[in-house]
Amino acid sequence: MTNHLSRVLVCLLLMLGTSFAHAAAEVKEWNFLVFLNGINSLDSFGSQNINQMEEIGSNNKMNILVEWGSEASTNVSRLLIKKDNDTTKVTSPVVQNLGAADMGDYKELIRFVDWANQNYPAKHYFIVVWDHGNGWHFTSSDNTATHIQDISWDDHSGNNMTTEQLALAMAESAKIIGHKVDIYASDACMMGMVEVASEMQDSVNYFVGSQDVEPGAGWPYNVFLGKWASQIDSLSPAQVATLLSKEYTAAYNGGIYGKRPVTMAAYDLSQIGTYEAAFKQLATQLNSLSAADITKAQTAAGNTKYFTNWDYRDAVDFLAQLEKGGVKASSFSTLRSAQNKFVMSNDQTQDKNTYGVSVWIPTDSSDYDPYSSRYEGLRFNKDTGWGSFVQKLIKK
Structure with missing residues (x-):
């Protein structure tokens, strides 16, 4: 009798373990991956944007995953964004602590995508690089190649990603997920350039970027994610890219960020x-x-x-x-x-030029x-x- 009960318990535990594994490997419709590099002067806006994401939170159709580097911390963390009502404190669980990871290394972005794909698989991927940006080349006041370049500036390591490296990251990401990245977007300044988009045309379907400087507050994550989540079953990847462009601009045209001159556009890379x-x-x-x-x-x-x-x-x-x-x-x-x-959507609060x-x-x-x-x-x-x-x- 005891042996029989033991066998039953073992079977039940095995069944529960299989059930848990199945739940962990559940394939959702979307992964929204934000590579949030705040290891620089933008640090304070990082927690602000994550709190906006927490107003919406992951759901049964979408994982919101953030790799977060902060100037104030020696540890880079990966978060699964959970809905909460606290707009002043990040409460989402840290699901992995990376220590002093280099957020200026394009290979770290690849590792983030690979980790997400293994632990939180999804059918569609929207990859965001959040940080300072400067288009396809570096800023140089003395005509030398010694100044900050392109995107994702890590002040701890002194590294950054070049446009070419960003394209390599997208190419590797496409291999990892088994198809082109559905949407790539920069929450960063001046990345809306044909030179940047061209580099990733073989690995990305839709590209979103700003021609001009972005204000420090960046995207209105709460508004954008809220509208996307409410229509997630009906919006195509092209429509999601367009939604971001329009909601970003609306946020600075009397929306949550007031009135500021901004630009944003969504590109269809099948037309490049x-x-x-x-x-x-x-x-x-x-x-x-x-x-x-x-x-x-x-x-x-x-x-x-x-x-x-x-x-x-x-x-x-x-x-x-x-x-x-x-x-x-x-x-x-x-x-x-x-x-x-x-250009699927050109949205701006500037002039007609x-x-x-x-x-x-x-x-x-x-x-x-x-x-x-x-x-x-x-x-x-x-x-x-x-x-x-x-x-x-x-x-x-």
Whole structure:
């Protein structure tokens, strides 16, 4: 009798263990993964944004997972975001303590995605890199390559991710999850550039980024996640990317963050081949301009809407400025048509010269010389030959 009861208990325990394992491996519809690098001057906004996420919390359709690095802590933690009513304190459980992980290392981002996939699998993945950003190249006041670069600046390690490394992280993430990353987005400044999007076109379906500087408060996570969660069964990945762009802009257009000039756009990377082909045609035609028209193009470039960095210019506004200066080419309409398909949602509270995509257009040697060699290796330049035209713009 005792042996029989023991066997029954063992069977029950085995069944319960199997049940628990099944529950742990439950495949949800979405993973919302936030690589939140607050190991820098943005630290205070990190906890603010996590508290916003906690207003919504993970649910039976979506895991909200955060890898959180803080300037105030020597430990990097992974959190499973749980709903709570405390908007001043992060209460979500730490499910893994990583110690002094390097949030400026793109391989750490890959490890985060791999860990999420193994422990909290999902059908769809939305990957966010949260931190300072500076488009595809570094900030340099003395024309050297010694200053902060691209995205995810870790002040403890002194490292950051380059645009090329970010693309490697997305490529590895796609391999890990077995399909393209559904959405990649930067909660960071000035990442809405064709050069950045181009690098990850083989591994990401939809891309969201801002042409301009983002205010420190960043995204309205509570509003965005709340609206997404309420429609999660009906929204496609493209619609989720568009929702983020629109809710971010609304937050700074009289919404929860008041009134601030901001930009955000969502790109359909399945259209980037056509977009790059249009840029290639444009570069070819502009390369054949007369000396007089090159001078006009130089003036047009200087008049084109820029975003913080003088050499980050709005692609479509450049066409408008060329036309105003008397330069004409059949490729202008081709590029505008391609951009209309590439940009799913262009949302901004600035002026009418903001069309959603920035491109590198330096106008003097101080903007060109430090970056020209690296630009040659970017996929966008290889696909379009844009760098050869840019070189002609530089006033000697």
